Amino acid sequence: MRRPPRLLFLQALTLFVLALAGCAARVIAAAPVDPLPSWNEGANKDAILAFVARVSTPGGPGFVPAAERIATFDNDGTLWPEVPVVQAAFTIGKVRAKVDRDPSLATQPAIKAALTGDLGYFTTAGQTAIDELLAITAANMTQEEFDTEARLFFQHAQHPTLKAPYTALAYRPMVELLNFLRANGFQNFICSGGGADFMRIVSQQMYGIPPQQVIGSRIDKQLDQKGGRLVIWRTAKVASVNDKGGKVLNIDAEIGLRPLLAAGNVRSGGDIEMLEYAGAGARPSLELMIHHDDPVREFAYDEKNGASLAAAQAHDWNVVSMKHDWNVIFSR
Amino acid sequence: MRRPPRLLFLQALTLFVLALAGCAARVIAAAPVDPLPSWNEGANKDAILAFVARVSTPGGPGFVPAAERIATFDNDGTLWPEVPVVQAAFTIGKVRAKVDRDPSLATQPAIKAALTGDLGYFTTAGQTAIDELLAITAANMTQEEFDTEARLFFQHAQHPTLKAPYTALAYRPMVELLNFLRANGFQNFICSGGGADFMRIVSQQMYGIPPQQVIGSRIDKQLDQKGGRLVIWRTAKVASVNDKGGKVLNIDAEIGLRPLLAAGNVRSGGDIEMLEYAGAGARPSLELMIHHDDPVREFAYDEKNGASLAAAQAHDWNVVSMKHDWNVIFSR
Numbered sequence: 001m002r003r004p005p006r007l008l009f010l011q012a013l014t015l016f017v018l019a020l021a022g023c024a025a026r027v028i029a030a031a032p033v034d035p036l037p038s039w040n041e042g043a044n045k046d047a048i049l050a051f052v053a054r055v056s057t058p059g060g061p062g063f064v065p066a067a068e069r070i071a072t073f074d075n076d077g078t079l080w081p082e083v084p085v086v087q088a089a090f091t092i093g094k095v096r097a098k099v100d101r102d103p104s105l106a107t108q109p110a111i112k113a114a115l116t117g118d119l120g121y122f123t124t125a126g127q128t129a130i131d132e133l134l135a136i137t138a139a140n141m142t143q144e145e146f147d148t149e150a151r152l153f154f155q156h157a158q159h160p161t162l163k164a165p166y167t168a169l170a171y172r173p174m175v176e177l178l179n180f181l182r183a184n185g186f187q188n189f190i191c192s193g194g195g196a197d198f199m200r201i202v203s204q205q206m207y208g209i210p211p212q213q214v215i216g217s218r219i220d221k222q223l224d225q226k227g228g229r230l231v232i233w234r235t236a237k238v239a240s241v242n243d244k245g246g247k248v249l250n251i252d253a254e255i256g257l258r259p260l261l262a263a264g265n266v267r268s269g270g271d272i273e274m275l276e277y278a279g280a281g282a283r284p285s286l287e288l289m290i291h292h293d294d295p296v297r298e299f300a301y302d303e304k305n306g307a308s309l310a311a312a313q314a315h316d317w318n319v320v321s322m323k324h325d326w327n328v329i330f331s332r
Numbered sequence: 333m334r335r336p337p338r339l340l341f342l343q344a345l346t347l348f349v350l351a352l353a354g355c356a357a358r359v360i361a362a363a364p365v366d367p368l369p370s371w372n373e374g375a376n377k378d379a380i381l382a383f384v385a386r387v388s389t390p391g392g393p394g395f396v397p398a399a400e401r402i403a404t405f406d407n408d409g410t411l412w413p414e415v416p417v418v419q420a421a422f423t424i425g426k427v428r429a430k431v432d433r434d435p436s437l438a439t440q441p442a443i444k445a446a447l448t449g450d451l452g453y454f455t456t457a458g459q460t461a462i463d464e465l466l467a468i469t470a471a472n473m474t475q476e477e478f479d480t481e482a483r484l485f486f487q488h489a490q491h492p493t494l495k496a497p498y499t500a501l502a503y504r505p506m507v508e509l510l511n512f513l514r515a516n517g518f519q520n521f522i523c524s525g526g527g528a529d530f531m532r533i534v535s536q537q538m539y540g541i542p543p544q545q546v547i548g549s550r551i552d553k554q555l556d557q558k559g560g561r562l563v564i565w566r567t568a569k570v571a572s573v574n575d576k577g578g579k580v581l582n583i584d585a586e587i588g589l590r591p592l593l594a595a596g597n598v599r600s601g602g603d604i605e606m607l608e609y610a611g612a613g614a615r616p617s618l619e620l621m622i623h624h625d626d627p628v629r630e631f632a633y634d635e636k637n638g639a640s641l642a643a644a645q646a647h648d649w650n651v652v653s654m655k656h657d658w659n660v661i662f663s664r
Contacts, residue, residue, distance in 0.1 A: 067542055143584060187544070200588045210399055211588035212519070212545075218585055223577045223605065230605065230612045232584050245555045252475060252564050253550055254586050256532045256543035273555065273562065280562045 035180040038173040038328045044288075044318050045325070048177065051286040055260060056184045062284040066185030070259045072251060072274060073174070075192035075199055075216075077265040078290055079207060080169050081162070083299045087198050089160075090153045092117075094137040108132065127238065135236035139219060143197070143232040150201045168332045170206045174263075175331070178207055181261065189259075191215040191251055193243045193270055215250050217242045247274040265290040269307040279315055287317035294323040367512040370505040370660045376620075376650050377657070380509065383618040387592060388516045394616040398517030402591045404583060404606060405506070407524035407531055407548075409597040410622055411539060412501050413494070415631045419530050421492075422485045424449075426469040440464065459570065467568035471551060475529070475564040482533045500664045502538045506595075507663070510539055513593065521591075523547040523583055525575040525602055547582050549574045579606040597622040601639040611647055619649035626655040 039045040054062035055069060076082035095114045099106050106112060110132040113121035122129050138146060154167055162169060178188050188209050190199055196216030203209040218240045224233040242250050251259065251274070262278035264271020266289060275287040289312045292301050303309070312319050322329065371377040386394035387401060408414035427446045431438050438444060442464040445453035454461050470478060486499055494501060510520050520541050522531055528548030535541040550572045556565040574582050583591065583606070594610035596603020598621060607619040621644040624633050635641070644651050654661065 067536065070544070196585070196588065204399065212402070212521075212586070214588065221581055221584060223580055230580070230608045232580065248555055248562070248564065249553055252553060253528070254544070256528065256546065276562045 035183070036173065036176050038176055038326055040325055040327050042325060044320050047286065047318050048180075048288075051261070051284065052180065052184050054284055064260060064283055068257055068260075069181075069184070069186040070189065070255060070257050071181050071186050071261040072189045072191040072215075072247075072255075072259040072263075072278070073178075073207075074264040074271050074274070075190050075194050077267050077292065078192075078263055078271075079171060079174050079190070080166065081159070081298060082265075082267065083301070084160070085194075086166050087194050089157060089166075090150065090198065091133065091137045093153065093157065094149070095133070098136050105136070111136070131236050131238065134219060134238070138195070139234045139236035141234055142224075142226065143221065143234060146197060146234055147201060150198055154202055162330075164330070164332050167202055167206055169330055171326070172328050172331045173326045175207060177263075178209070182208065186261070187213065189213045189215060189251075189255060191242065191247050191274060193217055193241065195219075196242075215242060215247075215254050243268075243270045245273045247271070248277045251277070260284065261286045261288070263288040263290065264308070266292065266303050266308040267301060269303060269305070269311075272308060272311045275317055276311070276315065279317070287312075287315065288320055289317050290320045290322065293321050294326075294329070297329045298322055367515070368505065368508050370508055370658055372657055372659050374657060376652050379618065379650050380512075380620075383593070383616065384512065384516050386616055396592060396615055400589055400592075401513075401516070401518040402521065402587060402589050403513050403518050403593040404521045404523040404547075404579075404587075404591040404595075404610070405510075405539075406596040406603050406606070407522050407526050409599050409624065410524075410595055410603075411503060411506050411522070412498065413491070413630060414597075414599065415633070416492070417526075418498050419526050421489060421498075422482065422530065423465065423469045425485065425489065426481070427465070430468050437468070443468070463568050463570065466551060466570070470527070471566045471568035473566055474556075474558065475553065475566060478529060478566055479533065482530055486534055494662075496662070496664050499534055499538055501662055503658070504660050504663045505658045507539060509595075510541070514540065518593070519545065521545045521547060521583075521587060523574065523579050523594075523606060525549055525573065527551075528574075547574060547579075547586050575600075575602045577605045579603070580609040583609070592616065593618045593620070595620040595622065596640070598624065598635050598640040599633060601635060601637070601643075604640055604643045607649055608643070608647065611649070619644075619647065620652050621649050622652045622654065625653050626658075626661070629661045630654055 036045055036048065054060060055064040057063060073079055076085055080086065092114055095111055099111065099115065106115065109121065110125065110129040113129070114133055154165070158165055159169060181188055188207070190203060190207070190209055190213065192199060194216050196214050196218055199216050200211040200214045203211065203214050217238070220235045220237040220239040221232050222235060224231050240246065240250065258281045259278045260283065262275045264275055271289070275289065278285045279287055289308055292299050294300060309319065311317070368377055368380065386392060387396040389395060405411055408417055412418065424446055427443055431443065431447065438447065441453065442457065442461040445461070446465055486497070490497055491501060513520055520539070522535060522539070522541055522545065524531060526548050528546050528550055531548050532543040532546045535543065535546050549570070552567045552569040552571040553564050554567060556563050572578065572582065590613045591610045592615065594607045596607055603621070607621065610617045611619055621640055624631050626632060641651065643649070
């Protein structure tokens with residue numbers, strides 16, 4: 001049967017429209033979805049969405065070129081739990097293993113204190129005691145050997161009360177925030193008191209943050225030759241503690257750009273300067289101070305002198321309540 | 333006139349095919365072009381092309397995931413000329429301006445030596461003399477003030493013999509190499525003895541390398557308050573000289589990944605360890621040692637003890653002859 005010309009034309013036109021639509025589908029964005037589903041509706045979620053829209057809308061009053069959209073995040077207590085501090089668990093595990101092989105080590109005061117959880121000893125004895133501990137747990141080995149040990153720890157260790165591998169304990173709302181920022185042209189950095197080398201082992205898999213975007217505390221290293229090959233040797237001396245004002249100086253040294261967004265948490269006051277620095281520029285900024293107030297789903301604790309919350313109030317930072325702002329804490 | 337049905341159909345079909353072609357044009361890559369047109373055909377160009385293909389071909393024997401494709405480049409003499417060292421020109425210009433305003437400064441030995449180009453004085457007097465010069469040229473100001481001064485320098489200064497702004501003097505073959513690497517998933521870093529803060533002012537515009545991918549020498553800084561605002565204050569003390577083994581340790585500290593490609597140049601031996609480190613991994617690597625042997629188009633110089641060329645021979649690195657490997661040096 002011969003089809004009427006108009007029908008033939010319409011069929012071809014349909015093909016044409018479909019082909020155009022196929023093109024368009026590659027260009028038009030997907031229907032809007034909530035980029036932060038683990039965040040409850042409220043002032044903090046609104047502030048994040050408004051801030052990201054403001055700095056990333058071309059021609060808008062707060063527009064910042066993508067290349068300059070830097071965000072810095074504390075890690076312990078901001079991206080994953082800090083009760084216990086994960087690196088302390090790693091260190092104590094290594095001390096135990098060493099003492100198992102050589103029980104005479106247990107008579108050293110620093111080792112005894114580590115095994116009994118006597119943090120007061122380290123506060124009193126100071127840097128020398130910490131160096132002693134470093135010497136048998138994180139130093140006197142090549143960088144490659146340390147990486148292997150840290151990788152093994154993350155493969156096997158479990159959080160003592162949350163009963164999950166540490167790598168499963170990223171805060172889901174923060175991972176959503178990292179993804180949302182990245183999708184809007186931000187480059188995310190960790191800037192934490194934890195050891196840079198320790199965090200780098202899991203930063204990509206947990207947060208999508210590659211090693212070169214991890215700023216942390218560091219020990220002194222030196223070059224050595226081993227089997228005719230250049231190696232990096234870890235010494236038992238602390239080179240840089242990435243905390244308080246040190247975070248700002250290390251951001252300046254390693255990034256060289258002021259963050260537009262900085263996030264830390266209430267516990268030790270270690271993030272105050274970093275947030276203050278983010279807010280001291282001429283451009284829009286957002287500062288998040290996470291408050292651990294959820295003893296049921298995570299932990300609840302405050303700061304002795306209340307400095308972080310006082311700074312948040314003075315500077316009008318956003319205080320995030322884990323209990324009220326987050327409808328889920330972990331992904332597991 | 334009523335058109336015959338077949339013609340109507342053909343017209344519609346033509347539209348359909350054109351629409352499809354429009355789609356395809358966005359997908360199909362352009363015909364192959366030489367990514368390194370300023371490099372003459374030869375062993376070095378072949379080595380670069382083969383190396384990049386090897387590490388970026390999925391499933392191939394030398395494949396490295398894009399996230400781990402790191403390349404590190406010395407700057408002075410590797411990406412731009414070092415006769416004179418650009419930062420020295422900046423420093424001397426600042427000394428002159430200071431002495432113009434306060435002629436009594438010219439009696440200070442370090443300042444006198446800088447003005448007369450007496451490098452021997454600095455070799456003899458050592459760090460104290462360098463600190464003295466730093467104090468009046470690069471320190472005792474906020475980081476923002478330094479950035480403004482460096483920006484002004486680059487807007488106005490000209491190379492004394494090449495008669496062009498320093499920002500027009502990137503080596504074109506190296507810019508092509510940077511672009512080629514970036515197009516193949518590499519992340520390029522500068523790792524140079526120059527001041528990180530100085531290089532960061534022009535690294536994006538000249539090389540497409542953002543500030544956070546610039547590793548350099550650094551002075552000590554501290555936090556201060558100025559008008560109730562947190563500022564970074566530059567002190568007159570050198571914190572880190574990014575040269576020789578220091579380059580490897582700073583790559584480890586700031587990147588945390590071993591480079592697959594490292595490039596330096598013959599003059600002081602300052603890049604030997606960086607290239608050695610790139611080559612000491614388990615994966616494929618490429619090391620480029622640039623030799624300044626073109627007195628007509630640029631400069632010709634060698635190294636007193638010949639250490640860089642000796643290391644290149646011992647480790648089988650690629651020695652790049654500016655005269656023979658590059659058919660053009662600058663873009664201007």
